Amino acid sequence: MTNTSMTTREKVEHSMKRRRAAESRFRLYGMASVLFGLLCLVVLFGDILSKGGSAFTQTFIETEIQLDGDYLGLDASSSDQDVRNANFSGLVKKHFRAMVNPDGRKERRQLYSLISAGAAWQLQSEVIADRSLIGSSLRIDLLADDDVDQWFKHDRGHEGEHSRLSELQLQWLNTWVDEGALKTRFNTRFFTNGDSREPELAGIHGAIKGTFLTLLVTFLLSFPIGVAAAIYLEEFAPKNKITEFVEININNLAAVPSITFGLLGLAIFINIFGVARSTPLVGGLVLTLMTLPTIIISGRAAIKAVPPSIREAAFGLGASKMQVVFHHVLPLALPGMLTGTIIGMAQALGETAPLLMIGMVAFVVDVPGFINDPSTVLPVQIFLWSDSPERAFTERTSGAIIVLLGFLIVMNTAAVMLRRRLERRW
Amino acid sequence: MKKALLTGAAVLASVMSVGAHAERDYISIVGSSTVYPFSTVVAERFGKSTNFRTPKVESTGSGGGLKLFCSGVGDATPDITNASRAIKQSEIDLCAENGVKDIIEVTIGFDGIAFANSTESPQLKLTLKDMYLALAKMVPATDGSETLVENPYKTWKDVNPALPNKKIEVLGPPPTSGTRDAFAELAMEGGCKTFPFIKAMKKTDKSKYKAVCHAVREDGAYIEAGENDNLIVQKLVANPDAFGIFGFSFLEQNEDKVQGSVVNGKLPTFDNIAEGAYPISRSLYFYVKKAHVGVIPGIEEYLAEFTSERAMGEDGYLADKGMIPLTEDAYNEVVSAVKSLKPMAVK
Numbered sequence: 001m002t003n004t005s006m007t008t009r010e011k012v013e014h015s016m017k018r019r020r021a022a023e024s025r026f027r028l029y030g031m032a033s034v035l036f037g038l039l040c041l042v043v044l045f046g047d048i049l050s051k052g053g054s055a056f057t058q059t060f061i062e063t064e065i066q067l068d069g070d071y072l073g074l075d076a077s078s079s080d081q082d083v084r085n086a087n088f089s090g091l092v093k094k095h096f097r098a099m100v101n102p103d104g105r106k107e108r109r110q111l112y113s114l115i116s117a118g119a120a121w122q123l124q125s126e127v128i129a130d131r132s133l134i135g136s137s138l139r140i141d142l143l144a145d146d147d148v149d150q151w152f153k154h155d156r157g158h159e160g161e162h163s164r165l166s167e168l169q170l171q172w173l174n175t176w177v178d179e180g181a182l183k184t185r186f187n188t189r190f191f192t193n194g195d196s197r198e199p200e201l202a203g204i205h206g207a208i209k210g211t212f213l214t215l216l217v218t219f220l221l222s223f224p225i226g227v228a229a230a231i232y233l234e235e236f237a238p239k240n241k242i243t244e245f246v247e248i249n250i251n252n253l254a255a256v257p258s259i260t261f262g263l264l265g266l267a268i269f270i271n272i273f274g275v276a277r278s279t280p281l282v283g284g285l286v287l288t289l290m291t292l293p294t295i296i297i298s299g300r301a302a303i304k305a306v307p308p309s310i311r312e313a314a315f316g317l318g319a320s321k322m323q324v325v326f327h328h329v330l331p332l333a334l335p336g337m338l339t340g341t342i343i344g345m346a347q348a349l350g351e352t353a354p355l356l357m358i359g360m361v362a363f364v365v366d367v368p369g370f371i372n373d374p375s376t377v378l379p380v381q382i383f384l385w386s387d388s389p390e391r392a393f394t395e396r397t398s399g400a401i402i403v404l405l406g407f408l409i410v411m412n413t414a415a416v417m418l419r420r421r422l423e424r425r426w
Numbered sequence: 427m428k429k430a431l432l433t434g435a436a437v438l439a440s441v442m443s444v445g446a447h448a449e450r451d452y453i454s455i456v457g458s459s460t461v462y463p464f465s466t467v468v469a470e471r472f473g474k475s476t477n478f479r480t481p482k483v484e485s486t487g488s489g490g491g492l493k494l495f496c497s498g499v500g501d502a503t504p505d506i507t508n509a510s511r512a513i514k515q516s517e518i519d520l521c522a523e524n525g526v527k528d529i530i531e532v533t534i535g536f537d538g539i540a541f542a543n544s545t546e547s548p549q550l551k552l553t554l555k556d557m558y559l560a561l562a563k564m565v566p567a568t569d570g571s572e573t574l575v576e577n578p579y580k581t582w583k584d585v586n587p588a589l590p591n592k593k594i595e596v597l598g599p600p601p602t603s604g605t606r607d608a609f610a611e612l613a614m615e616g617g618c619k620t621f622p623f624i625k626a627m628k629k630t631d632k633s634k635y636k637a638v639c640h641a642v643r644e645d646g647a648y649i650e651a652g653e654n655d656n657l658i659v660q661k662l663v664a665n666p667d668a669f670g671i672f673g674f675s676f677l678e679q680n681e682d683k684v685q686g687s688v689v690n691g692k693l694p695t696f697d698n699i700a701e702g703a704y705p706i707s708r709s710l711y712f713y714v715k716k717a718h719v720g721v722i723p724g725i726e727e728y729l730a731e732f733t734s735e736r737a738m739g740e741d742g743y744l745a746d747k748g749m750i751p752l753t754e755d756a757y758n759e760v761v762s763a764v765k766s767l768k769p770m771a772v773k
Contacts, residue, residue, distance in 0.1 A: 363483035
């Protein structure tokens, strides 16, 4: 044998090194892309968690305040409307004036700006709940203003020269800190209040309720319609040009930018049918249009995955077409359909663009009670807060994002679990 | 299954009719994103201190708000629209066409537009002419002849030798924004008018005058940064050489991060804007549909709250939120006009 020609075996051995190298290179590429994705996720979560974590605590000023019935013009028999009209904010101002004795109008204004406008409403709601408090002194944690809150949580100890609080205000605050009056507590208002223009009062309850109602409408509409459409197209519809055309267009619809559905909703539901703007009802209708294609496509895939042998066995036992579909195919396809529905709903949960057109990007303080009350949804709330001038809204924006991400993770996990548990392999 | 579907459909049908025909028992407000922060504060306080429901406030932009407002009378249309500019004649006509006849105009105060940079950089002293030359698409030729050329200036020093040798880089709102309209009208046109031959153009060729004075350069020196003013502030912090254009309330909230430039010798401060000394400031308004007063509950009370001393007054809570209050005479006039629900004079 000479060196000039190689046997097949030698050729293979020769190329082995190159082929192995190609394989390990490809593995490296793959690992790098997975790592890159994970890194992005870690950076995103880290940023949001580090910014938004502090939204869940709130600064309070603990104080003992005299609920002076003469000053408020109230007594034990006052009506709720009287209590609403009473000058609680004057009482709060008077109380703090007596505490630190500010000198002149300018200093008084500086003092008042340390306490939230919500402090007066806190007292008001205490009195509405219990009229016997009038005339007594009440030990209560009053809400601090958002500037104080931000200072206490973040800037204390390293104030720059540009701080939003003045020397005098810092002096007052530091005495309160020394007395132990200033403290942070869990921010329950963030979960129980509707939107507010005062960051310390703003909460996501209204947005969560709005989201829930909107998704409820979406689910009630899109699931039955989507499932019915999927069953018809897969099991009953004749295969011809028309159904092919419908099929192509459903796939197209799934790729249409969501704002287009908002415009459609505005034109049809609001302008023609006169559904009220800014309500979960119209929001749900628009999001139904958006989620329908996802549900139909996943529903058809789930029906297709049911093996023909099951259908044939049912037919063989004399079942009608209707019985075959509803007694055998549908129960087996349902887990897949539900997974598709949950994913579609999770998409709908994150939408703002279509809601912009139908007036759900709005300032709504009252928590919506039913689907015809004005409301917003979580992503819209995030959008609105991110555009607010007050600095304290930055952390609340991140706080709301954490909650939204929590919901999305729960929904997607539910989809995965459902698939795992109910999925059957043939 | 079938039964469930049927009941579902029945429930839906009934709900749809409820949604469509229920009488609205809350005030619906739309309009400018600049007035939104002020309007929402009033709405919230109004809801808390009265038995009425809290009004719903949508941020649609001045133009979008007026379009909705003028689309007709009835509870499907908004009762009040906010605007960061006065209503146009074309909009009054549109309103009239749709049966919206009596409109009450309420001037609420002023807003200043800041031209700001990071506090890490030196504060700039500009004139409106500098701003025009730095940002306009077409500027007078440098040789002094009365011709217009594409903007050749690359650095602030090119514009005015007294300014620093830094690249011109300005972040501002897109053309859809009311802030951009006001900036073009007050700052750019203000600087543009200082050239006599352009000023003369106003009489001979008004549309060309407007095109020359309002057009912003598109070669990358002016960067459209979206409607989110917080984003502009963050970008200015990250890039100390850049300037940003945004409303006074954002400047006030971020005093530790950004500073307003001196324009025509005046800083954008509360007092300077209130006195009208700072050149880039505008009036803010809202418009009320008189036909809805007494039909939708609470409109009169909302107007009373908005125009009350504790809201709109010199020391009111709107001033705390960054709105510049009216002078005392103007304020008294507004209060009396609102009390009598006097509609705008129709031309």
